[in-house]
Amino acid sequence: MKILEAQSAILTNFEVYQFLNRQAKEYQEQKRRGPGNLETLRRELLQYFESKPSPLSQEPCTYNEQSISRLLERLRPYEITKGEMIMIVNLRPTNPVALNTVIEDMEDRFDQSQQEDISAGIAEVLGEFPDEEEEPEGNQGDVMETTEAR
Amino acid sequence: MFILTKIADLVQIAPAQFEKHSRVAIENNINAKYANRVIQKIGLCICMYDLLWSSEGLIGHGTGLVNVNVEFRLIVFRPFKGEALFGRISSATPEGLNIRTEFFEEIFVPFKELPDGCEFDHNQQTWTWVVDGAPMYYDKNESVRLQVIDEVWHDQRPESTSEEAVEKAKKISPYSVRGTMMKEGLGCCIWWD
Numbered sequence: 001m002k003i004l005e006a007q008s009a010i011l012t013n014f015e016v017y018q019f020l021n022r023q024a025k026e027y028q029e030q031k032r033r034g035p036g037n038l039e040t041l042r043r044e045l046l047q048y049f050e051s052k053p054s055p056l057s058q059e060p061c062t063y064n065e066q067s068i069s070r071l072l073e074r075l076r077p078y079e080i081t082k083g084e085m086i087m088i089v090n091l092r093p094t095n096p097v098a099l100n101t102v103i104e105d106m107e108d109r110f111d112q113s114q115q116e117d118i119s120a121g122i123a124e125v126l127g128e129f130p131d132e133e134e135e136p137e138g139n140q141g142d143v144m145e146t147t148e149a150r
Numbered sequence: 151m152f153i154l155t156k157i158a159d160l161v162q163i164a165p166a167q168f169e170k171h172s173r174v175a176i177e178n179n180i181n182a183k184y185a186n187r188v189i190q191k192i193g194l195c196i197c198m199y200d201l202l203w204s205s206e207g208l209i210g211h212g213t214g215l216v217n218v219n220v221e222f223r224l225i226v227f228r229p230f231k232g233e234a235l236f237g238r239i240s241s242a243t244p245e246g247l248n249i250r251t252e253f254f255e256e257i258f259v260p261f262k263e264l265p266d267g268c269e270f271d272h273n274q275q276t277w278t279w280v281v282d283g284a285p286m287y288y289d290k291n292e293s294v295r296l297q298v299i300d301e302v303w304h305d306q307r308p309e310s311t312s313e314e315a316v317e318k319a320k321k322i323s324p325y326s327v328r329g330t331m332m333k334e335g336l337g338c339c340i341w342w343d
Contacts, residue, residue: 005156006192008223016152016225019199032174035182038197044253045196051252053236053293053339087234090151091295093335097342101234101295101335 010082013090014063017049017056055092055126062127074121078110094128095119151235154199154223155192159183163207163216176204176220184224188324190303193228194254227254229298229327234336237329239292242277244270247288249296249329256326259296263330264288265337279337286341293339296329 011019020042027034034042049056056063068089080088080103087102096115099122100106106115122128159180167175177198184195200223207216229235237249237257246264249257261268267280278285288294304326308319331337 001189002158003155003189003192004158004221007153007228008156009154011152011154011225013151016196019225020197023197034197035178035185037187038181038185041186041196041253048252053343083230083232091234091236095343097335098295099335101297101333104232 010086012068012086013049013054014056014067016045020045053129055129058127058129067125071122071125074125075118078114078118080118088122089126092122092126092128093119094123094126151227151229151233152196153193153226153228155189155195155226156202156221156223158219158221161204161218161220162210163218165214168216172204172207172218173201176201176218180220180222180224189226190305190324193226194325196225196227199223199225231298231300234295234297236339237294237296239288239290239294241290242270242275242288244272247277247294247331249294254327256323257296257329258326259329259331263299263328263332265332286338288338294331295336295339295342296331297333297336298327299330300328302326302328 023034024042024046033039048054051057071089072085075085075088084103091098091102093099093102096106096112096119099115099119103109103118110118161176161179163172163175163179167178170178180198185197186195188194201220202223203221205219207218209216235251237251239247240250240255241248244261246258246260246262248255249259251257261270261277264277265279268277269280270277274287276290277288279288280286302325304322304324306319306322306324308315335342
């Protein structure tokens, strides 16, 4: 074994989730089983992604192929770093306290209203968990609708 | 949390796998070798992402194995320093909190990295964070956010071939992550959401 490039790219959880889901489906269609170690690990990873508080546990899924580019567009004014953006996509912080865990020196970089706008932008594009007290209303297919309900 | 790593390796396909398409046989071989295994200073390997290149198969003398040189990319779990991630509390000791995810168990938050006002309750075997006189519990199985501050690598290569040395080398986990919960918003998710 020879490592040609230790890190050639970073993947978001959503990308890994999609990849593994597709692989599981393909294997099933082809009536093929991967090695035991892979089958176990894939099951565990999918479980991790699909259990709360992971945003990918929400049904119906609020992420799609365009989510990341739309998020970049929406948050462009704030000069958020690549690493921070990856964490935003993975953890989906939709309030300033949660946002504080992924943005370095948040208090110095953004004032209160900016913090709230970033959180709102994340909820707009990536969705958010519906409030538990309220019954979610009607069809939640549209991400924008879900967020504006709050 | 996840990266792609580019690797070159030699894959050996046994005659029993000849009925499979080469692509499937190669992928299975790579996944059997790498999935759920740690490469030092790289991370926990998940599975093959794509096959970039493969040579012609060459049959070795005497064995009947087909040797193929391949280059491929692998999905690897390797949270970067400063990365925040979700986990679950698996146990607590006076030294700190052990955190796990469904697929990776080796995350540790030393007590020094818990917020000020944290105490260990020996009866309950849990850490509590006392804020304004009200205790909040780091209960087992609770979902937490933590931030990665360091990683610890341990090469499991044994000192000798004796069974004892092999066992000893296996005891220490090859890759573990250290985290902090000092920052506002870290710790149990239900406190903040």
